[in-house]
Amino acid sequence: MKQGGCELELTIENKQALMHSQFRRLEQGKGPAVVEALGQERAESLLRLCETLRAEGPRIISFETGEPIEGTQGRGERQSAADLLALGVFASEPEKVRQTLGKLNTRIWKGARIAHKDIKDRIDEVFENADVEEPEKTVASVLPENLHPIWMFLTGRGPEEK
Numbered sequence: 001m002k003q004g005g006c007e008l009e010l011t012i013e014n015k016q017a018l019m020h021s022q023f024r025r026l027e028q029g030k031g032p033a034v035v036e037a038l039g040q041e042r043a044e045s046l047l048r049l050c051e052t053l054r055a056e057g058p059r060i061i062s063f064e065t066g067e068p069i070e071g072t073q074g075r076g077e078r079q080s081a082a083d084l085l086a087l088g089v090f091a092s093e094p095e096k097v098r099q100t101l102g103k104l105n106t107r108i109w110k111g112a113r114i115a116h117k118d119i120k121d122r123i124d125e126v127f128e129n130a131d132v133e134e135p136e137k138t139v140a141s142v143l144p145e146n147l148h149p150i151w152m153f154l155t156g157r158g159p160e161e162k
Contacts, residue, residue, distance in 0.1 A: 024078070026040075047074075076141040079142070109132055112127075
């Protein structure tokens, strides 16, 4: 069943992949589910969009060199895109929706802290009152303003990259 720009009826294997903890590449973790939902070309476009949205964002630091790894920025946006897909795929499974929303809200909380340092205490209060789990250091953040272009892309309303 296709909704907007996404196929939401995935194979059992790829539904399980959507619950994986990471989405770094299309070949592993959540990647195969994203490819099935969007198709190879649009999935690659999604990765480019996420990297572009967070071009100056934090990068994963290499354990070997201690240097940032180019191309790893936008990982929170990638994770959030996969979480948004999961919400559609698991719409009729309340427990999986709850788990996915929890992960997404944690990423948004961390991103809001980064984007709005001047009101960090207020942001913390809002998320704590909403019973969201406080983000750990290892959780990739998504800037709240980046959710809209990701949502528009996933629903097939733009921004499409070629």
